Amino acid sequence: MYYFLNDNLQYGKSGIEHAELSRLWLFKKHHVPARIVTRIFSMDLHAVMAAAGLEDNDLVNLFDFFVGSQKVPTKPLMLADFDVPNDAIKTRHDRQIQVNRQDQLLMIIYLRGTTGDEISNVQYFDTTGKTVKMTWWDTRGFKCLEQLFDWSGKITQEAYFGPDGQIHLEKDHFLNHTGQEHLTWRVLDYQGQDWTFNGFNALTRFFYDALNANNQANVFICDRTVECAWGLFNMMTPAKKVLHLHNDHVSDEHDMLHATLNNNYANALNNWSKWDAVIAATPEQTADVQARFGKTIPTFTIPVGFVSQATLDQSPVPFQQRESQLIVQVARLAPEKQPEQTITAFQQVHQAFPKAKLEFWGYANGDILTQLKQQVATANLTQVVSFKGYTTDVNKVYERAQIGLLPSRAEGFSLMLLEAQAHGLPMIANDVKYGPSDIIQDGQSGVLTENGNVDQLASTMLTLLRQPDRLARFSQQAYQNVHRYSEDAVFKQWQALFDYFSA
Numbered sequence: 001m002y003y004f005l006n007d008n009l010q011y012g013k014s015g016i017e018h019a020e021l022s023r024l025w026l027f028k029k030h031h032v033p034a035r036i037v038t039r040i041f042s043m044d045l046h047a048v049m050a051a052a053g054l055e056d057n058d059l060v061n062l063f064d065f066f067v068g069s070q071k072v073p074t075k076p077l078m079l080a081d082f083d084v085p086n087d088a089i090k091t092r093h094d095r096q097i098q099v100n101r102q103d104q105l106l107m108i109i110y111l112r113g114t115t116g117d118e119i120s121n122v123q124y125f126d127t128t129g130k131t132v133k134m135t136w137w138d139t140r141g142f143k144c145l146e147q148l149f150d151w152s153g154k155i156t157q158e159a160y161f162g163p164d165g166q167i168h169l170e171k172d173h174f175l176n177h178t179g180q181e182h183l184t185w186r187v188l189d190y191q192g193q194d195w196t197f198n199g200f201n202a203l204t205r206f207f208y209d210a211l212n213a214n215n216q217a218n219v220f221i222c223d224r225t226v227e228c229a230w231g232l233f234n235m236m237t238p239a240k241k242v243l244h245l246h247n248d249h250v251s252d253e254h255d256m257l258h259a260t261l262n263n264n265y266a267n268a269l270n271n272w273s274k275w276d277a278v279i280a281a282t283p284e285q286t287a288d289v290q291a292r293f294g295k296t297i298p299t300f301t302i303p304v305g306f307v308s309q310a311t312l313d314q315s316p317v318p319f320q321q322r323e324s325q326l327i328v329q330v331a332r333l334a335p336e337k338q339p340e341q342t343i344t345a346f347q348q349v350h351q352a353f354p355k356a357k358l359e360f361w362g363y364a365n366g367d368i369l370t371q372l373k374q375q376v377a378t379a380n381l382t383q384v385v386s387f388k389g390y391t392t393d394v395n396k397v398y399e400r401a402q403i404g405l406l407p408s409r410a411e412g413f414s415l416m417l418l419e420a421q422a423h424g425l426p427m428i429a430n431d432v433k434y435g436p437s438d439i440i441q442d443g444q445s446g447v448l449t450e451n452g453n454v455d456q457l458a459s460t461m462l463t464l465l466r467q468p469d470r471l472a473r474f475s476q477q478a479y480q481n482v483h484r485y486s487e488d489a490v491f492k493q494w495q496a497l498f499d500y501f502s503a
């Protein structure tokens with residue numbers, strides 16, 4: 001079994017989650033047993049999985065595993081089915097229902113989502129109006145979590161329930177001798193006994209060992225090293241461990257041998273000897289990794305993503321049907337993607353092409369969206385620059401636009417570049433490690449630009465907008481270019497890893 005280790009799966013997915021989903025699809029098609037593994041508690045996990053096209057067996061979550069909720073029929077708890085005292089009065093305020101008896105607030109019932117009467121959680125109060133308990137329901141309809149509060153409003157204990165109505169996991173909150181909060185986890189009646197763990201990482205390790213006890217030769221591919229590496233390194237049962245590098249592994253691409261390691265991979269790479277194999281996305285990254293860390297641990301070059309045969313078989317969108325002068329940047333709104341440089345460059349474009357429009361697609365990290373909107377307002381671009389948020393149908397975005405941008409200061413393989421080219425979108429991307437120069441054919445299917453050179457970014461957009469026939473040729477070449485990343489071609493590269501572990 002191949003396990004893909006991640007922290008969580010949400011509706012808004014980063015490139016790593018998209019990479020795992022496409023990898024799982026590829027493995028399943030070729031009958032290679034694999035599952036995504038997550039460790040964060042989530043009441044709507046299986047709704048997220050369904051929206052992503054995953055079946056219950058495609059993903060195993062730590063909490064699902066220990067409480068026995070991997071497969072549960074969906075029957076949401078509705079407001080009409082929830083019992084309250086007969087003499088209580090219910091008062092509705094939008095998505096909340098207050099329940100009072102004799103002028104005392106007993107509870108507040110919170111409804112899930114923005115419509116309907118499905119219950120998400122219930123908050124209970126004592127006679128003084130303080131919260132004493134909060135109960136939560138999984139989207140499939142069973143009580144999954146109960147939180148108890150102390151007199152100051154802090155959580156003291158959390159109990160995680162299974163569909164059988166029993167507590168299977170507990171988290172205790174208490175202060176240590178220095179006054180800092182300490183968390184202890186307990187797994188109840190697992191394999192006939194109770195287990196206690198000092199922190200979530202220790203519980204994660206136990207979870208990985210439990211997955212490993214399936215009498216198979218298991219391979220754990222670590223996609224989120226900050227969250228998952230400790231549990232993997234400290235497993236007590238033998239398993240193959242693979243580090244998957246999704247991004248640049250150093251902080252300065254100009255000094256690959258000595259630069260500080262990327263924070264996301266520092267611990268993983270400082271424990272080089274604990275890996276059985278490493279996956280890099282491009283030949284250049286493989287060479288850089290081997291130059292710095294040696295070849296005692298094999299490094300395999302495997303693209304993060306691929307283009308499905310169904311996509312390759314689709315008819316190209318005629319370039320004249322694309323929205324004239326529409327430019328898009330499809331990526332998380334995060335500092336490393338440098339959206340502020342895109343806006344600055346677009347100011348020059350707008351002066352020459354007043355009808356040109358810029359769309360940002362992707363969820364925001366931190367408060368960057370507020371900063372970017374202020375930048376747009378200050379530049380008087382609010383009528384032509386828009387922030388569209390996260391979309392589950394990004395292919396329509398690629399097929400509407402005439403130019404795509406990715407002015408990142410650092411990249412991994414970039415699924416965005418691959419997907420955009422697969423849908424005929426000419427790309428302008430910074431020539432940074434790793435991926436853009438592998439995916440884009442400079443001057444044929446797109447243009448590579450110098451990181452930090454905003455004037456060059458602007459002039460490249462202006463040049464292409466002034467040459468629509470050239471843009472159309474770029475679009476045609478992009479459709480052809482991505483055949484190098486067909487599902488068969490990429491699976492062949494995975495086969496080298498399979499052969500290594502089966503030898």
